[in-house]
Amino acid sequence: MPREIDYEICTRYLRGEASLEEAQAVRAWLADPANELLAHYWMSQQIQEFETVRHDAGHDPHNYSGMWATIAARTQLEETPAASPSRLAGWRRWAAAAAVVGAVASTGWLVHERNQAMEPVTARYVTPYGQTRVVQLPDGSQVTLNSHSTVRYAATADPGRPREVWLDGEAYFSVKHLPDHKPFVVHTSAGLQVEVLGTKFTVYRRHEQARVVLLSGKVQVAFADTTKAKVILKPGELLxxxxxxxxxxxxxxxQAATYADWTDGKLVFDATTIADIATRLEDTYGVEVVVASPALRQRKFTGTFPSNNLDLLCENLAATFNLQIARRENQLILSNHPSSHPTP
Structure with a gap:
């Protein structure tokens, strides 16, 4: 069973005090892209602790632009006058770890000039068409991104603010309840935000539509239009x-579970119109779907298919409705087969 990695183990690794087993476990943990954001957060905590020590010792607390510049270049850190050899060795480990996971380039760590205070960094994760991704957040919560989706999260904690993420696309959230009851808020560009304390739910924001489906726990949905009353969702409800x-x-x-089946690599349709199926295919695979007639768009289909097999879905659609499905570059054209009669 893989060793569980926590902040203390990473700190020992940073200081060169980790055992061989711990060091190997930390390196393996850092190699997993799902841990990038948490690694960033722990790095920022180490930087803050390092700066506090230097400030208490009477040194300039912001004289580390060389460190940040070399992190951005994915190289070893330059030596700063006040840093001890052992501390520098630790920073080199973090720089090497950042290079392993691609953290420096993927989340835009800021290079700070001399006499500038460190600013919070926002991590950003994007999924391409046809892929999903699991992201571990610093608070222990987990986000599963559907294809063609983006989530942003503050990589440094602010005690005065709730835990906040910003979503474009679709995601499944498993939120960890914290002892201090700090809220977790999901923002969307629809003027809709979802606030929770600990729960599982999906949020969808595409095609000028926003949707929240609660699988367990309790959420409160608020609106940018403050004249609207906030809505409390119960498990199994949609807004x-x-x-x-x-x-x-x-x-x-x-049926709330069907809105999260994509997290298991499934495309589930339950009396779903071909018009809605076409939209799902465009969102999932990045293809343009053309449906030849308005009547065909309203026909309904039920079935479950692996999300990594578009051909299988097309074959079933064609067989069920006697369709002809043509492919032209990045386009699917659905039309009634010439041998069939037009749908009334």
Whole structure:
């Protein structure tokens, strides 16, 4: 069973005090992209502790621009006059670890000039079409990003603020409850934010539509339009709004698990219209789907398919509805087969 990595083990690794087993475990942990954000957070904590020690010793607390510049270049850190050899060796370990996980380039660590205070860094994760990604957040919460989605999260903690993420696309959240009850807030560009204390839910924001589905726990949904009352969701409930009609809020019971099946690598359709299937395929695979007739767009389909097999889904759609599905570069064209009669 892999050894569990925590802040103390990483600190011992930083100081050169870790055992061989611990050092190997830390390096393996850092090699997993899902741990990038937590590694960033622990690095920022170490930097703050290092700066506090230097300040208490009477040294300039912001004279480490060389350290940041060389981190950005993925090289060893330059020696600063006040740093001890053992501390420098630790910083070199963090720089090497950052290079392993690609952290420096992927999250935009800021290079600070002399006499500038360190600013919070926002980590950003993006999934391409056809892929999902699991991101471990510093507080122990976990985000699973659906394809073609982006999540941002502050890599340095602010005691005066809630835990906050910003989402574009679709994600499944498993939020850890903290002893201090600090809220966890998901922001979307739909003027809708979801606040929780500890729960599992999905958030969707695409095509001028926003949707929250609660699987367990309890969430509160607030709106940018403060004239709207906040809505409390119970497990198995959905809340949905659209940009075209923002005053209309749909709040109803649903089969919540089906909205998170994509996290298991599945595409699940339950009496889903071909129009909605076309949208799902565009969001998942980045293809343009053209449906030949309005009547065909309204036909409904039920089935479960692996998300990594678009061909299988197309074969089933074609067989079920006697369709002809043509592929032209990055385009799928769905039309009634010439041998069939048009759908009434």
């Amino acid at each position: 949905e709004t659209t940009d075209q009609n923002p005053s209309k809020v749909v709040h109803q019971a649903v």
